[in-house]
Every structure is written in structure tokens, then in C-alpha cells.
Amino acid sequence: MAADESAAVDAGEQTTASTARRRRLETIFRRELRTVARTRTFLLLAAALAAVTLGVTWVGGGFTAGYLPAVVDLLTPMELLVPIVAIAFGYRAILGDEQRGELDVLETYPVSARELVVGVYAGRAVGLAATVVVALGLVGIAIAVTGDDTLRMYASHSGADSPILFARFLVLTVVFALVVLAVAIALSALVSETKSALAVAVVALVVLLIGLDLALVYGLAAGLIGDGELIHSLAVSPLSAYRGLVLETTVGVASGTGPRIASPLASLLGFAVWTGGSLAVAVWGVSR
Numbered sequence: 001m002a003a004d005e006s007a008a009v010d011a012g013e014q015t016t017a018s019t020a021r022r023r024r025l026e027t028i029f030r031r032e033l034r035t036v037a038r039t040r041t042f043l044l045l046a047a048a049l050a051a052v053t054l055g056v057t058w059v060g061g062g063f064t065a066g067y068l069p070a071v072v073d074l075l076t077p078m079e080l081l082v083p084i085v086a087i088a089f090g091y092r093a094i095l096g097d098e099q100r101g102e103l104d105v106l107e108t109y110p111v112s113a114r115e116l117v118v119g120v121y122a123g124r125a126v127g128l129a130a131t132v133v134v135a136l137g138l139v140g141i142a143i144a145v146t147g148d149d150t151l152r153m154y155a156s157h158s159g160a161d162s163p164i165l166f167a168r169f170l171v172l173t174v175v176f177a178l179v180v181l182a183v184a185i186a187l188s189a190l191v192s193e194t195k196s197a198l199a200v201a202v203v204a205l206v207v208l209l210i211g212l213d214l215a216l217v218y219g220l221a222a223g224l225i226g227d228g229e230l231i232h233s234l235a236v237s238p239l240s241a242y243r244g245l246v247l248e249t250t251v252g253v254a255s256g257t258g259p260r261i262a263s264p265l266a267s268l269l270g271f272a273v274w275t276g277g278s279l280a281v282a283v284w285g286v287s288r
Contacts, residue, residue: 032123
């Protein structure tokens, strides 16, 4: 009987602790959502991204040409713009709390470093995902409205130029943005000044956009990476993984048979490693 009572007490304590942990995460999450909604810079970034995506699609004739041509036109701009927007959303996420003294206040409450990082990341992720979804969603709606009769016929099927392909592109772009956001939050937890955060963010952009791709090219040219290994090696770079996933699962599907461009499984695994590793670094940076 005593053992049963002890087990019941332990279970009750675990439930109470779990409930308290969830409430703390919800509090941090809601605070970040309010921060995103009230920050004009984020709203301007969202408006700018939407304007650029619509402008690129209009210049490339994607509104009348269809979903797939729009994806091809938007892929390169998204490779450049999404990391910039994601870094802007996250490079001061933890640093701002430290400068305002909020981290010192949180230390007086039972808030762990992991809870803080997860709550901050989740709140910023919702705002960033909404920014990307609205920008690309407007493009998809515009194509559906302005497309010709052939496009409307394809829209009811899953073949070439289907909106399903554009939806895949949208989802992959959101996932790519969230990976870069995790990197930005890790950087924010490691620096101590705004100028340092900005400088480190610029360096991170250069590494993500240029450095890792150049490393892959060098490895291929030097024979360190074989032709058969390249589709898996793309997962090392978030940018290359994103590009490979879009070409493999969207453009390649519509174009028919051909050589494999990337390994979706390896690329998604690379995304997971970059996200999990970056958040782990952020937790370490907050707790040090």
C-alpha cells in the first residue's frame, strides 16, 4: 500500500512539473509572438519579401506561364532572400533579452535554458513561417487567378504544372527558413553586443550562401567527393540541400525521368542536424 501511495505521489509530481513546464513554454512563446507582431522591422521584411516574390513572378511571366515556371524563377531569389530574412528574425532573439536584463529576471524563475531557447525559437518560427507563406501564397493565388485555360486544366491534376508542385516548393522554403532561423538564434546566444551579433550574422550568411557550396565544389574537383556521393553530400550545406530538394521533388518530378539531383532523405536529415545542433548550441550559450 505504501509503495502504491509513493508511486501515486511521484506520478502527481511529474504531472505537476510537466504542466508547469508547458505553461512556461507557452508564456515565452506568446511573448515572442507579441514581439514579432509589434516589431515594424519584421512587418517591413514581410512586405518586402511579398513584393519581391510578386515582382519576380510578374517579370518572369509566371502569372500566366504557370506554377512550375514560377518555381524556377523564384528559386534563386529565395536562396538569397530567405536566409537574410531568417537571420533578421533571429540574430538578436537571445541577445535582446540579455541586453534588456530579461535573462537576469528569468534566472529568478524556474525557467531552464532549454525552455527559453525552445520558446523563443517556436515564437520566432511562427512569425517567419507566416512571412514566407504569405509571400509565396500570394504568388500561388495570383497564378491560379490569372492562369490560362491550360493552366486551369493542369490545376486539377498532380502532373506537370500542378499547384501541388508549388505547394511542395512553399513547404520546402518554409523548412529552409526555419533551419536558418535556428542558426541565427544560436549566434544570438553566443554574442554579447549588437555590433558583434550583426558582424557574426553577416559572416554566417556568407558561409551559408557561399562558403559551404564552394567547399562542396572544391571537394568534387579535388576528388574528395565522388560523383555518386554528391547527391548525399549536398546535405552538408543547408542551401544546397534546399536547392536539391526543390529540384528533385518539384522541378525534376515535372520534367520526367533523368539523373537524380539530390537525396531527399539525406537533405532532410541535414536540415534536422543543422536545426537540432544549432538549438543545442543556443542552449549551451544561454546556460554558460
